[in-house]
Amino acid sequence: MAAIFPPKANVIGRAVLLAVAVLFAAGIGWWWLSPRTDWARRVGFAIDQPVPFSHEHHVAGLGIDCRFCHVSVEVSANAGLPPTWTCMTCHSQIWTNAALLAPVRESLAEGKPLAWDRINNLPDYVYFNHSIHVAKGVGCASCHGQVNRMPLSYKAASLTQFGLDAHGRHAVAASAAGALRHSQPHADGLLDMPSVNAPVRQWPTAVTQVRNDFSSVQTYDSVSPG
Numbered sequence: 001m002a003a004i005f006p007p008k009a010n011v012i013g014r015a016v017l018l019a020v021a022v023l024f025a026a027g028i029g030w031w032w033l034s035p036r037t038d039w040a041r042r043v044g045f046a047i048d049q050p051v052p053f054s055h056e057h058h059v060a061g062l063g064i065d066c067r068f069c070h071v072s073v074e075v076s077a078n079a080g081l082p083p084t085w086t087c088m089t090c091h092s093q094i095w096t097n098a099a100l101l102a103p104v105r106e107s108l109a110e111g112k113p114l115a116w117d118r119i120n121n122l123p124d125y126v127y128f129n130h131s132i133h134v135a136k137g138v139g140c141a142s143c144h145g146q147v148n149r150m151p152l153s154y155k156a157a158s159l160t161q162f163g164l165d166a167h168g169r170h171a172v173a174a175s176a177a178g179a180l181r182h183s184q185p186h187a188d189g190l191l192d193m194p195s196v197n198a199p200v201r202q203w204p205t206a207v208t209q210v211r212n213d214f215s216s217v218q219t220y221d222s223v224s225p226g
């Protein structure tokens with residue numbers, strides 16, 4: 001009677017076991033990695049909006065201040081998004097027939113606000129307050145990247161770890177206060193502090209244009225993040 005398993009079977013058996021192990025490891029890897037990718041966190045991807053609003057055009061091109069539209073950013077927790085009539089202060093005069101702006105005109109006519117999709121949205125259990133950060137001289141770009149260069153808005157950085165990262169770094173900054181006591185603002189921006197010998201993860205966006213007032217760094221940590 002011939003053997004049921006020819007000698008070759010050993011090799012095949014091992015190959016199958018190995019393949020299963022590799023697939024299993026790859027699966028675990030994917031399970032761990034996939035929620036951490038920029039894709040999953042929507043970092044760097046523009047999302048569809050009712051109107052293709054361009055910060056690049058309105059801010060860099062026309063020179064409109066952030067606070068013209070995000071009116072409450074200095075005084076409250078929320079920066080706020082502009083109501084339709086903010087757009088209409090100009091667009092009732094210019095580009096009045098543009099198809100791109102039809103949703104804005106409809107919104108005004110029907111009295112229904114434009115439904116902008118949120119780009120930065122922390123989980124509800126996280127309390128974030130804009131006014132505290134802005135008052136302490138943290139520039140918009142430190143967290144949101146170079147919004148004025150964005151033809152369509154996107155999340156510049158995953159802000160999920162922002163508090164830990166930034167506050168950790170501020171704690172280091174406070175203890176190394178001497179090093180930071182120089183009066184001129186850092187050309188590199190608040191989040192990249194070469195003078196502090198801490199393992200600083202490079203913020204993924206260009207923060208070079210952020211000008212910060214370092215005289216406020218000392219008191220920063222006394223402000224509870226809430």
Ligand code: HEC
Pocket residue numbers: 049053055058059064065066067068069070081082116117118119120121140141144147148152153
């Ligand atoms: C003319 C009005 C206008 C000005 C000026 C303006 N924005 Fe905006 N901003 C908007 C509108 C409308 C949206 C919502 C649509 C979008 O996401 O692009 C928005 C969205 C954003 C978002 C994303 C909000 C979210 O959903 O998380 C950020 C961040 C932002 N703006 C920052 C800025 C900064 C920083 C400046 C100044 C450099 C600025 N904006 C100037 C109108 C404006």
Ligand code: HEC
Pocket residue numbers: 051052053054057058062064069082086087088089090091094095100101104
């Ligand atoms: C201070 C005046 C002003 C305000 C406020 C303003 N816009 Fe504009 N917008 C302009 C000008 C000027 C243009 C460019 C027209 C051109 O290129 O000839 C423009 C162009 C546009 C365009 C065409 C695409 C582009 O960017 O070239 C869209 C869409 C637009 N605006 C949406 C909005 C929305 C939405 C708001 C409100 C959140 C808004 N604008 C607020 C002045 C303004």
Ligand code: HEC
Pocket residue numbers: 066067070073077078079080081120121122123128130133134138139140141142143144159
């Ligand atoms: C310290 C980091 C930080 C700074 C500085 C900062 N933001 Fe934000 N911003 C956030 C976070 C985090 C969110 C999401 C908040 C949430 O989901 O509750 C956000 C959300 C927003 C939104 C969406 C609407 C809202 O109120 O949640 C706008 C618009 C915005 N920021 C504009 C600005 C502007 C304009 C500036 C500068 C004047 C600025 N931000 C400075 C971290 C920051």
